Amino acid sequence: MAGPGAAPALLRPATADDVEFIHATERGPGFERLTAQWSRDEHRAALARSDTRYLVGGRPGRGSEGFAILQPLADPHEGTKLKRICVAVPGDGFGAPFLAALIDWTFAQTASERFWLDVFTHNERARHVYRRAGLREDGLLRQAYRMPDGSRADRCIMSVLRGEWRR
Numbered sequence: 001m002a003g004p005g006a007a008p009a010l011l012r013p014a015t016a017d018d019v020e021f022i023h024a025t026e027r028g029p030g031f032e033r034l035t036a037q038w039s040r041d042e043h044r045a046a047l048a049r050s051d052t053r054y055l056v057g058g059r060p061g062r063g064s065e066g067f068a069i070l071q072p073l074a075d076p077h078e079g080t081k082l083k084r085i086c087v088a089v090p091g092d093g094f095g096a097p098f099l100a101a102l103i104d105w106t107f108a109q110t111a112s113e114r115f116w117l118d119v120f121t122h123n124e125r126a127r128h129v130y131r132r133a134g135l136r137e138d139g140l141l142r143q144a145y146r147m148p149d150g151s152r153a154d155r156c157i158m159s160v161l162r163g164e165w166r167r
């Protein structure tokens with residue numbers, strides 16, 4: 001959860017005009033070890049899917065600071081998956097309020113009972129932000145991702161339930 005006094009994150013739906021920002025933000029330094037990276041065409045195709053929502057976020061007066069992909073948007077069983085989240089300037093305090101705003105948005109705008117994601121176990125910064133927001137670790141997918149260099153990575157499933165989400 002964002003700390004007391006943290007500037008709130010404002011959200012807006014992404015459009016095709018945001019694809020350059022999304023594509024560039026996904027390619028921050030070292031991000032290839034932390035998140036999947038799609039081509040511009042893959043993003044354009046995903047933007048058009050009815051089971052997918054792209055949201056761009058930023059603090060007041062700061063423009064676009066990050067983006068998130070919710071996919072599936074509202075599965076009746078698994079709920080809403082945070083498929084991707086990336087900020088343009090990591091460590092600048094935006095990720096925490098952005099995540100909180102995304103969870104708020106999910107429970108306000110969808111019927112999902114669950115907000116979840118998977119994160120590489122080596123991504124300690126993201127795991128810290130998720131834990132601090134109140135997400136719990138549901139389990140481990142061992143060696144369940146082939147990294148660009150051919151090595152294997154573990155993925156941790158984390159979630160927060162509608163009834164657990166208090167701000």
Ligand SMILES: CC(C)(COP(=O)(O)OP(=O)(O)OC[C@H]1O[C@@H](n2cnc3c(N)ncnc32)[C@H](O)[C@@H]1OP(=O)(O)O)[C@@H](O)C(=O)NCCC(=O)NCCS
Nearest residue numbers: 034085086087090091092093094095096119124125126128
């Ligand atoms: C993950 C991400 C969205 C978080 O956003 P952010 O703006 O960097 O996060 P914040 O600045 O709000 O907070 C970072 C927190 O991590 C902590 N942190 C930084 N490096 C850390 C590390 N190596 N290990 C543990 N905690 C770390 C900071 O101290 C801070 O915690 P605090 O607020 O309790 O002091 C962002 O770093 C990002 O886009 N990373 C690259 C892509 C990525 O990893 N996406 C997630 C894939 S699942």
